[in-house]
Amino acid sequence: MTQRTIAEKADHLSRRRARMLPMLAVFYLIQQTTYFRSTANPHPRDVDYVWIGAWVVLSLLILAGLTTKGFWLQQREVRDLIDDESSRANRLEGLRLGFIVAVLTAVALYLVDEFSPMTAREAIHVILSLGLGAALLRFGMLERRAHRPG
Amino acid sequence: MADRLANRIKERRVELGLTQAELAERVGVTRKTVNTVENSVFTPSATLAIKLAAALGLSVEQLFWIER
Numbered sequence: 001m002t003q004r005t006i007a008e009k010a011d012h013l014s015r016r017r018a019r020m021l022p023m024l025a026v027f028y029l030i031q032q033t034t035y036f037r038s039t040a041n042p043h044p045r046d047v048d049y050v051w052i053g054a055w056v057v058l059s060l061l062i063l064a065g066l067t068t069k070g071f072w073l074q075q076r077e078v079r080d081l082i083d084d085e086s087s088r089a090n091r092l093e094g095l096r097l098g099f100i101v102a103v104l105t106a107v108a109l110y111l112v113d114e115f116s117p118m119t120a121r122e123a124i125h126v127i128l129s130l131g132l133g134a135a136l137l138r139f140g141m142l143e144r145r146a147h148r149p150g
Numbered sequence: 151m152a153d154r155l156a157n158r159i160k161e162r163r164v165e166l167g168l169t170q171a172e173l174a175e176r177v178g179v180t181r182k183t184v185n186t187v188e189n190s191v192f193t194p195s196a197t198l199a200i201k202l203a204a205a206l207g208l209s210v211e212q213l214f215w216i217e218r
Contacts, residue, residue, distance in 0.1 A: 005175075007171065007174060007175045007180070007181075008171075010180050011171065011174075011180055011181050011182070014180055014182055015182075081178070081179070081180060082180065084178075084179040084180050084183050085179065085183060085194065085195055085198060086179070086180075086182060086183040086186050086187075086192045087180070087182075087183075089192060143182075145191065146182045146183075146185065146186045146191065146192070147182050147185070148185075149185065150160075150185065150188060150189030150191075
C-alpha cells in the first residue's frame with residue numbers, strides 16, 4: 001500500500017467532506033419530521049425517545065463539526081491543513097447564514113404563536129434544526145463549489 | 151459593480167510545470183484553496199497572496215490585480 005502524504009490525505013478528506021455535508025444536511029432536516037410525528041402522539045413510545053435522543057446527539061455533533069476543525073481522529077497536521085483559509089471562510093459563511101435563518105425562524109414562530117400556540121420545546125426544536133441545517137447545507141455547498149475545477 | 155481580484159496564477163503555474171497540488175504543498179494549503187484562488191472564487195488573505203507570489207517567483211502586484 002502506498003503511503004499518502006499529508007497533503008494528499010487532507011485533499012482526500014476534504015473532498016469526502018464536500019460530498020457528505022449536503023447529504024448530511026438533507027438527512028438532518030428530513031429527520032425532523034420524525035420528531036413532530038412522535039410529539040403529536042399523546043403516548044410516546046420508547047422508540048420516540050430514541051429518535052429525540054438521536055436528534056440531540058446529531059445536533060451537538062453538527063455544531064461541533066461546524067465550530068471546530070472536525071476530523072478529530074486524524075493527525076494534527078492533516079486537521080490543520082484541511083482547515084486552511086478557504087475552509088475557514090466557507091465555514092464562517094455557513095455559520096453566518098445559519099444564524100440569520102435561526103433569527104428569522106424565531107421571529108416567524110413568535111408571530112405564528114399568536115394564532116397557533118406551540119410549546120417552548122417545539123419552538124426550540126424548529127429554530128435549532130433550521131439554523132443548524134442551513135449552516136451545514138451552505139458550508140457543504142461552498143465546499144463542493146471550491147473543489148469544482150474552473 | 152464590485153471590484154474583482156484577477157490573477158495569473160494558472161498561467162504562471164503551468165509555465166513552471168506545477169500542478170495545483172504541488173503549488174498547494176509549497177504554500178501550505180489544500181489543492182482546493184489554490185483552485186478557488188486561481189478561479190477568483192475566493193479572495194486570499196495578504197499572507198496567502200504573498201506566499202503564492204513567492205512560490206511562483208513573482209511579486210504580489212504581478213500575480214494579482216484589480217479588475218473593475
